[in-house]
Structures are given as structure tokens and as C-alpha cells.
Amino acid sequence: MLKQLREKRAKLVAEMRGIIEKAEAEDRDLSAEEQTAFDAAKASKEDLDKRIERLEAVEGDEAALNAIVPAVSRQANIQRQGGPEAAREFETLGEFMHAVRFRPSDQRLEFVEHNPAAIDPATGDVRAEFRMDNDTSGGFMVPTQFRSTILRVQPQDALVRPRAQVIPAGSPPDASITMPALDQSGANPANMFGGMTFSWIEEGGDKPETDADLRGVTLTPHEIAGFVTVTDKLLRNWAASSTFIEGLMREGVNAAEDYAFLRGNGVTQPLGALNAGATKYINRAVANQVSYVDLVKMVAVLLMRGGTPVWSMSQSVLPQIAQMVDPEGHYIWQANAREGFAGNLLGYPVRWNNRAPALGTKGDVLLADWKYYLIKDGSGPFVAASEHVKFTSNKTVIKIFWNVDGAPWMHAPIKEENGYEVSPFVGLDIPA
Numbered sequence: 001m002l003k004q005l006r007e008k009r010a011k012l013v014a015e016m017r018g019i020i021e022k023a024e025a026e027d028r029d030l031s032a033e034e035q036t037a038f039d040a041a042k043a044s045k046e047d048l049d050k051r052i053e054r055l056e057a058v059e060g061d062e063a064a065l066n067a068i069v070p071a072v073s074r075q076a077n078i079q080r081q082g083g084p085e086a087a088r089e090f091e092t093l094g095e096f097m098h099a100v101r102f103r104p105s106d107q108r109l110e111f112v113e114h115n116p117a118a119i120d121p122a123t124g125d126v127r128a129e130f131r132m133d134n135d136t137s138g139g140f141m142v143p144t145q146f147r148s149t150i151l152r153v154q155p156q157d158a159l160v161r162p163r164a165q166v167i168p169a170g171s172p173p174d175a176s177i178t179m180p181a182l183d184q185s186g187a188n189p190a191n192m193f194g195g196m197t198f199s200w201i202e203e204g205g206d207k208p209e210t211d212a213d214l215r216g217v218t219l220t221p222h223e224i225a226g227f228v229t230v231t232d233k234l235l236r237n238w239a240a241s242s243t244f245i246e247g248l249m250r251e252g253v254n255a256a257e258d259y260a261f262l263r264g265n266g267v268t269q270p271l272g273a274l275n276a277g278a279t280k281y282i283n284r285a286v287a288n289q290v291s292y293v294d295l296v297k298m299v300a301v302l303l304m305r306g307g308t309p310v311w312s313m314s315q316s317v318l319p320q321i322a323q324m325v326d327p328e329g330h331y332i333w334q335a336n337a338r339e340g341f342a343g344n345l346l347g348y349p350v351r352w353n354n355r356a357p358a359l360g361t362k363g364d365v366l367l368a369d370w371k372y373y374l375i376k377d378g379s380g381p382f383v384a385a386s387e388h389v390k391f392t393s394n395k396t397v398i399k400i401f402w403n404v405d406g407a408p409w410m411h412a413p414i415k416e417e418n419g420y421e422v423s424p425f426v427g428l429d430i431p432a
Helices: 002-025 032-065 071-081 093-102 144-151 232-236 238-263 292-300 315-322
Strands: 111-113 138-141 165-167 177-182 214-219 222-231 280-283 310-313 348-352 365-368 373-377 382-386 395-408 425-429
Touching (some): 002 032, 222 238, 280 292
Parallel strands (some): 165 373
Antiparallel strands (some): 177 214, 382 395
């Protein structure tokens, strides 16, 4: 059944391509009839995508309950089926990792050699998308469908990526990119509009010349790598190991990125919000404590331009938040015996984040609107597997590496027209 659905999908894709190629060959846009046919094929394909995804999930669950399936017989079965996609794509991440470790000559693997001098024979250009300046070994590019799975995160899984402005890798993926940002330093109110000044003029008077001052925010994807050790027995049973390995990789990637987006120093790694010049800090009233007044002062200097600001706090702060009282002695965040703690604090969601600094240190509490944070994806992820390090233990070391950069989309807090300073990133500091 899955094979037939995939064949139908392949025919629909071919039909859509045929419509586009015909119009392009005649140097025109799609006609009304062609657009209708294209939209119908696209809708049918999207419906098939959902049906195929459901069947793949069920087959993966069924395979995980069965005994270990020998990889050789599985590959032979795929070849016997002869489906148009079966010979080109991996069905699961587990099957992909099995091939990386035990069948590196599999035609479905795309090997990437980290060779800075690699030249594209067609154009003569340096193939920057395959360039890794600090690693001379090779790896296998994670298939596109699994790349999106590894990097796909929900707000409860990662703090920054699902809320930030994410710039796709593009081509070449590891090249630097500079995003323009208004220079909002200097005296107000001109700073609010990036140096533009405004004045009232009389009828027939000369209009003043004014220019907006722009400063760039440059992002250069940096390489980050991690590794995990798994048993060869687990890798051979790729059907059962797929969910486990996928979970390890996704959680590891999320954790490494989140830590850097929050606490990175900006040198060969992203510039974290806690170390950025754009973050405005409020001195706490008492050392090693978080008070109601501290939090109110933080909200008071938050840049309020819509968005979805969230609190990020170390879990070590929880006892103080739970017992916090206002100046009249009323609990402001009293727990409910049935539903637990409230989800919001002073109107904004709370995220307990154990990647944040510990209680009493700078940045242990952060209120941030992450839509003002830029993330530039680069090439990858790639994976490589080695049996040599743990050869006597029948274990394999799997390395995953990719490129990414990030930084706030501003250089400093903003002074409003009345001189009041605000920022989308507000942290709690030690006492003055």
C-alpha cells in the first residue's frame, strides 16, 4: 500500500513539473486552466503526504515490535520492490544511521568531504556549502526530511529557536549575512528613528535633508559538534533504534543551541542574550534573592511592541517565586493544590530553564521577547560514525555536527522619545 501511494505522489509531482516547464518554455505565467490543474495536483499531493506519513509511522511501530530484521535482507527487499522512491530515500532516521555505520557504500548516502579547496567542476566555484574549516574528516549529510525533524522544536522543547527570527541556510549556506538595523544610539528623539530628524516647515520653505543611520548585525554560521555512543546491536536493529536515536539528536541539538543563544560569548559561537549589549539589566534589591519589586522593575523597562515576551528562570528561583508577596503581604503566585503553579507571572509566561545561571548570579531571571533575536542556519547537520574508538566494546561513536549563528537584532537598549530606556531583553543583576 505504501509503495502504491508513493508512486501516485511521484506521478503528481511529475504532473506539476510538466505544467511549470511548459509555461516557462513559452516564457509566460500559468494560464487559468493550468493554475487550476496545478493547484488540484498540489492539493492531492499534500493529501498523499499525510497518508504516507501515517502509514510510515504505523509500519515503524510494527517493525519495532518484531525481532531484529537483518539489514541485508531488508535492502534486498527494497530492491525487489523497485519503487521509484524506495531506492533513493531512507524510510527512517534509524535506517539512515544503520547505513552510515554498516553500509557506507549505500547509494542513498550523500558523502560530504570537508575539503576547503573543493571546486565545482561545472562552474569552477568553491563549493562553500561543503566547507568545514576546522574539520578535515568527512561525514554524511542528513537527508532533508530528517534534518527538519531534528531541528523541529516546539516552544516547550526549546526556548529561543521557536520564538526567534530564523534565517534559512541559503546558498552558500555557511556564508556570512549582514542584516541592517537602525542605529538607535545617541540622543533622543532622533535615535528612535535611526538618526532621522523631523521639523515643521512653512509653506514654500526648504525641506530638511535627513538620512537613516543603519548599523549591521553580521551572522556567520559557526560549526558545533556533539557525539553519542550506542551499541552496535542497537544500530543493527534500526527499526527499533530510530525513535531513540532521533530523540537523542534532537534533544542534544536543542540543548546546545539554546545554551549558546542564551549564554554564548559571540566568539566562534552565537552571541547569547545574557552577554549582548542590547540587554538591559536591573540591579536586584537583595543579594541572592528575587523580589516582587525586582520583577516589576524588569517589566517596567521591557520594550512593549506586541510580541510574546517570556520569563526564563533557573529552577532554583522557584521557591522564592512561590513564596513571593507584594508590599501588602499577599502571595502573588500562590500554588493551586490541584493544578499546580500558575503559568504566567505579571502577565508573561514562565519557562523554568536550567540552562540559565543559578540563583543569585547575573541573568538568573531574564524577560525577553525573542522575536528580536536572529538565528542564521548554515550547512548540516552531518553525521559520521566510528567503530574504532569503542571497537572492543562493540559500540559505535556517532558524531553530529552543523553550523549556526545567532545574535540580538539590535546593539543596545533603546531610548524612547521621552528619554526612557527600554529593551526587548531585560535581565536581573546582582545588587548595585
